Amino acid sequence: MTAVYDLVIVGGGPSGLTAGLYAGRAMLKTLIIERAITGGLMAVTDKLENYPGHESITGGDLSAIMEKQARKFGAEIVTGDTSKIEKNGAVFTVFYDNKNVEARAVIYAAGSVPRKATVPGEKEFTGKGVSYCAVCDGAFYRNLRVAVIGGGDSSLKEALFLTKFASEVVIIHRRGELRAEKIIQEEVKKNSKIKFMLDTVITEISGTDFVEKIKVKNVKTEVISEHSFDGVFVFIGYEPQVSPVSGLAELSARGRIIVDKSGETKTPGLFAAGDVTEKLVNQVATAVGDGATCAVAAEHYLAKS
Numbered sequence: 001m002t003a004v005y006d007l008v009i010v011g012g013g014p015s016g017l018t019a020g021l022y023a024g025r026a027m028l029k030t031l032i033i034e035r036a037i038t039g040g041l042m043a044v045t046d047k048l049e050n051y052p053g054h055e056s057i058t059g060g061d062l063s064a065i066m067e068k069q070a071r072k073f074g075a076e077i078v079t080g081d082t083s084k085i086e087k088n089g090a091v092f093t094v095f096y097d098n099k100n101v102e103a104r105a106v107i108y109a110a111g112s113v114p115r116k117a118t119v120p121g122e123k124e125f126t127g128k129g130v131s132y133c134a135v136c137d138g139a140f141y142r143n144l145r146v147a148v149i150g151g152g153d154s155s156l157k158e159a160l161f162l163t164k165f166a167s168e169v170v171i172i173h174r175r176g177e178l179r180a181e182k183i184i185q186e187e188v189k190k191n192s193k194i195k196f197m198l199d200t201v202i203t204e205i206s207g208t209d210f211v212e213k214i215k216v217k218n219v220k221t222e223v224i225s226e227h228s229f230d231g232v233f234v235f236i237g238y239e240p241q242v243s244p245v246s247g248l249a250e251l252s253a254r255g256r257i258i259v260d261k262s263g264e265t266k267t268p269g270l271f272a273a274g275d276v277t278e279k280l281v282n283q284v285a286t287a288v289g290d291g292a293t294c295a296v297a298a299e300h301y302l303a304k305s
């Protein structure tokens, strides 16, 4: 028999875990379905210094605290990859792995996955020198030379982390100006291991068993050049995981879920939180706010239904 929950939360990142904490405290029978590790992208962030209440904390430690808090108030957490959500009458069915579960309300907080550079060699060398996670793979590059693609907060923060291991880190960014927060830019510019290739895009990754070389193009001069690198870390933004709710939620032009001020989608009882939603700022601090809002709104929705 299919289990029926008051609330199923898809995604165990900061927004999902916060929703779980609030829903548990509201005595809702709550299940969180997480694809991989609780904390999501936060869990593989080296250090957070802009999450209020902690002057500095690793993403792994903050994830563990959030998970513990959600469990403490009764939220159940399972691992599973959610493929589809359906609504029939007032009941949602959430399909994950080869199972399904029913819920009276759903908070969709599945987060996002790293955007690919889509250049020749990227797919072939993923796991063999091409990486999307410095915290996971950085230690393999002790005394080696790595390229970091992108000019946003992720790219610069991960480049700083990589200097713990690599002999040199070269940030390759498609424009002359970086997008990252000024305070992170200052820290990067002070680090003697970090160099820049600006106005430059990567066009090819090559090697034999492992990454050995990359080709880049200067977008101003159009000159293509080849450089030796042992690793390529790609941080050019993230793509929201929205396909399980296609049909139930309206999407923005950027492919993010449009929600109202209570976090509800166009389908009553289906809420969305965190990186999957259309909003200005994607930070852990804003994700937890989304999670809290959705959980309280779901509680109100359930009380009326």
Ligand code: NDP
Residues within 6 Å of the ligand: 048, 049, 050, 117, 149, 150, 151, 152, 153, 154, 155, 157, 173, 174, 175, 178, 179, 181, 201, 235, 236, 237, 238, 281, 282, 283
């Ligand atoms: P962003 O979207 O902020 O930045 C992506 C970077 O990659 C930009 O510099 C962009 O260039 C570049 N880029 C995008 N597409 C391509 C492409 N196809 N080829 C080459 N370059 C490309 O993503 P982030 O992952 O850095 O950050 C995501 C969110 O998470 C942001 O809101 C960020 O603030 C937040 N974050 C905050 C952190 C913090 O400590 N405060 C840490 C990490 C993330 P361009 O600038 O030209 O658009």
